[in-house]
Amino acid sequence: MSTAPLLRLVELRKRVPGGRLLFEGLSIALQAGELIAIMGESGVGKSTLLNLVAGLDSPDAGSVILGGVDLAALGEDARAALRRERIGFVFQAFHILPHLTLGQNVGLPLALLRAAPAEIDARAADLLAAVGLGGREADYPNQLSGGELQRVAIARALAHRPALLLADEPTGNLDPETAAMVLSLLIAQLRQAGAGGLLVTHSDVAAASADRVVRLTADGLVPA
Template sequence: MLEIENISRHFNARPVLQDVSLRLAPGDYVAIVGESGVGKSTLLNLIAGLDRPDGGRLVLDGSDYSTLDEDALTHLRRDKLGFVFQAFHVLPHLTVRQNVALPLWLQGVDGLAADGPAQQLLDAVGLGERAGSWPRELSGGEMQRVAIARALVHRPRLVLADEPTGNLDPANGAKVLALLGERIREAGAIGILVTHSLEAAATADRVLRLTAKGLVG
């Protein structure tokens, strides 16, 4: 369970988020939309533990992580969170399989033990035959599928996607969104998609709009 309770964030005394609340259970997949500057990226950074709220609580699986120190937050992100970024962030010096296995390596799983789950996820996203390829040999749509596999390989409790189709053409973007939603639901994870695109948002199970008064929908 993810519980966001009355989260607030200010920058230079200017309120960006005020009293934002949301509760999500495993298997929930929601999209958050809103006008530019309303605080979507700020909210995502707070949920990811990359920023700290000025007020309120962030609770995952019964534990308030808004007050954790940096080391504890790093461990939480490593063990319980998966990220899909707009810019892919696929590492060029690692093969496709190695990129997907990276979250397992960070958890201390050795190379051979990590290869199996990584290959399974690559098979699932249709890139099993490209496991030994280098990122420079992939298309944008293929790299985003690698990013999805990497985000899910360690079975995170929470998957966060920040404009994951922003650098893709419409056809590849639609495929990536369908795959992302399918994998989040199958894994029983909590999924949050932040996007400016209403078409992208419609692929989630529920669409929430972030306004000055909080989340609506």
Template structure:
């Protein structure tokens, strides 16, 4: 079974079988101060598995997601995504991995205001495929899935925070990435929309055989995950209810 390991625990032996889609080993990160966010962090996630990470504010949950996406560097350790070790890549190659293999739901949305909603959602496809018509059709289908039917020609200025979050989720899932990362994906959504988006998120992970990592403070959101891990100074501890 995939694991989260605390500092000081004996590292479990690897078991035979398909390699995990996400394999994190001995990861450590400090911030100026100096203050250590986490150390000796191990995490493996298999295809079709969704993991929720919870913990107090300031322990490094969002920083961990940024490291997994290759947007930030760890002080030590390794991150392997779908067989590719991020630490071995230059920035151009990392960017290619993000485009092709990672979907990221940012807490701050990062929706481009000068693009239509359809263009925002289709962007990950447009960066890797010349078939613009197919990308637009896929983007419209994803907008439908998150409850924004017929809104593809609109712009971000006309949307509420909850609607922007739905666009961000549609964009993260549109290219069926190997690794899906989400930072508080339902933080700006009403309960009904949150339930719909969580179901879509879980379906994308399990149906596409992706690995999913969701950082959340919401017990409702965490409940959909296959495992819930608590992040603290010494690593990840699996929560068993």
């Protein structure tokens, strides 16, 4: 018996506010445990596509279906709850909160879900260790390098064991050695959790680590 996809994008169309068409007819299915790399030129709408998948933006036509739920059928509060519970984000710009310790940053998704403090602390410690920052829970972001901050961002994105991981150029600002380390950690944690992932990247090296590579064009996603 076939397993239903974790994520289905069905005939998505999206225009920018000025009216320019970004893409239309965009359809793809992502299975649990699968990583798909999305490539494309700057300005084609890769980050916009991730925002549509996360329910942060709405398509002009088509459907985003996560875990069998059509996001268009949900109100804003329900979409926000779905993001907190089922989606993890890794941003190119890190978005690590400077006034929180590393442990508090990593544990933030669990805190938003009102997990027990002991569970939050244990999970944050485990994930920081997994990304090579064990024992640094009490440190602050200003004590870290860019590569270390990206590792914290990966740990935070995985803290609540999301079903879907969205990563927007997670290695874009890193040197090749650090980028390879960060990507390896991200994929290892993704596989361990059995989560699906969409990886937006300009890097052929990063894309080669994915199960599938597609290119975003005005006509949707095509095999790269």
